[in-house]
Amino acid sequence: MENRYDITDLTVVIPTIGNEPSRLLRLLKHLRNANELIKICVVWDGHKPPTTELTKKVQFLYHCKLIVHDSNKGLSAARNTGLDHIYTKLGTFIDDDIFPDPKWYEHVLSFHNKHTNEEEALVGRVTWEKTDFENTLTRWYEEVGGWSIFTSSRSLNQLSNFCGGVTSFKTLFFKNIKFNEGFTRYGCEDIEFGTRFFSNGGSLYLNRELVGRHYKVLTLERYINEHISAGFSKGLLAHLHPDDFFDYSFHKKACEKKEQINFINHLSEIIKYIDCREGGGFNLDYNSFMGVLTNACLLHGYFEFFKLDVFENDEFLLNKNNEKEYIPYALTFFLNEILAENDLESIKVMQKKMPYYFEPFLVESKVIKSKEPITRFLRINSNKTLSNNVKGTINSIKDKNVFSLSESLNARELFKTLMSTQYKLSIREQIDLICQILNKDPTFVSAYLLLLKVKELDEPTKKIIGSVCAHFASMRPEAEKRRHLKELSLLMDQNGEQRIESFTSTD
Structure with missing residues (x-):
């Protein structure tokens, strides 16, 4: 040919x-x-x-x-x-x-x-x-x-x-x-x-x-400066695409810790000492401190973005209970209260101030039990490209078919679909979706962890999955690695025996 x-x-x-x-x-x-x-x-x-x-x-x-x-x-x-x-x-x-x-x-x-x-x-x-x-x-x-x-x-x-x-x-x-x-x-x-x-x-x-x-040349100083800048960009990314990238816990931590330059400088000195002590190799101490340093840089840069571009701009803040909060943060923080009180006024304010943020429209749809807010969101954002995550949620509301967009979604978006509370999937459907995730990205550790929670898997299969999961978990950044390996250790003992109950089935 x-x-x-x-x-x-x-x-x-x-x-x-x-x-x-x-x-x-x-x-x-x-x-x-x-x-x-x-x-x-x-x-x-x-x-x-x-x-x-x-x-x-x-x-x-x-x-x-x-x-x-x-x-x-x-x-x-x-x-x-x-x-x-x-x-x-x-x-x-x-x-x-x-x-x-x-x-x-x-x-x-x-x-x-x-x-x-x-x-x-x-x-x-x-x-x-x-x-x-x-x-x-x-x-x-x-x-x-x-x-x-x-x-x-x-x-x-x-x-x-x-x-x-x-x-x-x-x-x-x-x-x-x-x-x-x-x-x-x-x-x-x-x-x-x-x-x-x-x-x-x-x-x-x-x-x-x-x-x-x-x-x-990548010096530690250059790494720090780049990752502070990356934190700033992470803030911009979360602000532009809150449905996909806003992380409530990360945002809360960044706003609580604020500037961290002194902490970053202290960590830098410790890491340089460890590097000198180890003679150019990195060990568990180096891994641990680099993970903490990276996160501190990202948090610092993230807070810098919001301090400069958002916190002084009332356009993106919700005034509720005499508190002004960034809208994606406020929606999470006050969600139970909003739902309990059917507080459509606050939801409407969020929609007006951040019309590209889908979640307030979704919440309104649940409150009034109507798809009209979804239609309104699509009309307002008709000239914008919606992410696969948002499109998948909208389509599932329309046709109740979680698998209709599985081919167009990437692994991360499929995982979000799987974890969404609005989908009630059978064990077989859960396994099928996990397999689709791993077919798209065989290194997706969280998918292996979910698979290990399925009771129907036999012991040899669990051992194999656990081994593969541990392999890929060990390659992740240090904080992720510790979190994944801890969860894996809870799921399996040395003989590969499962410890955690399977997630709920609707069979």
Whole structure:
């Protein structure tokens, strides 16, 4: 069968803030040495324009298109500019500090010729391995921390969350989605993009043989700054998509602890001491303190977002019982009271102030026992792309069929569907849905834990599932790992015997 795509169909977009021009030039040389036919577009998003010498080298020595922003606008804006200047059928985003292995484009073309649907995209594994920049922190980050997704997921497995680094796609599909340019700080722009990517039918595959080497020094100070920024972006993400990403407990903790710079600095000193003591290796102490540090950074950045962008803005606050609370927090905090009193006034205020937040409309629907609020929500948000999670809830209300959207939902969204209290599923339906989750994401630890609660499983099967669950749980970030392994230990004793009662069946 003749291939649909070849090297002339591919354009690489490299967003850069230009803080290391020499590295950018090395990357361009590296890509040109790999294949001279690849089209390359560099999007300069620096705080000052590139020098004349650099411009000449980019354009004439390495034959790249150079687009220069008049100011620093952020990674999302740079990617969107790059998308606007792709005229080939395929595109690939490569960060300016990531050097893909020489034959990377062969993996890209092979993928697209096999997965020809417009909605199918590819991401490679990003690593510090075999670089001069590998250290204790990078090894921890890849094996235990946030980047463990690249090591814990099977190759060519569909991912539940969108992530970048080396990402290849069909151009038209990405042009129709675009990145949210409100994300100007580090982190979460990929996750936010994923809400629309997956909702529009997108599938993201990880190919671990498509390797990008990270040529960036990752110090503990840099890690801290990036994760404070990621916390800020996490706040923005929760604010823009409260139905999918607002976490009551995390929000409450962030607002109670507020600024944590002193705590973060103390943790940093402890971690440096442990690193020095262990001579470059990381042990349980290092894992534990890095988990605490990461969470503290995220909490600090998250609170910073709400302090700057929300808490002083009455538009997003509910005044109830002489207390002003952020609406998604207030809905959870006052929910029982609202339902007990049939407090439609408070619900209407929430809807008016945050019309894109589905939950108040859902609560009203339950209070008045009518689907009219759902219809109103859809009318108000007719020009917006709803997440699969929200669409799944709406469709289930319409036709009471939880499985109708199972093919379009990713693993995380299917899990939310499974855990929703509005669905009354039989044991067989529960198992079927769990299997669908694991088929989409075999590393989904919580799905294995739910499966172990099913009484009908025989002992050998339980032992196998428990072993697989423990394997993937051990690869999660430290706090998640401890939580998952604790639950697993409660579910099974050393002989694999089940301890916790099965979740309720409606058989």
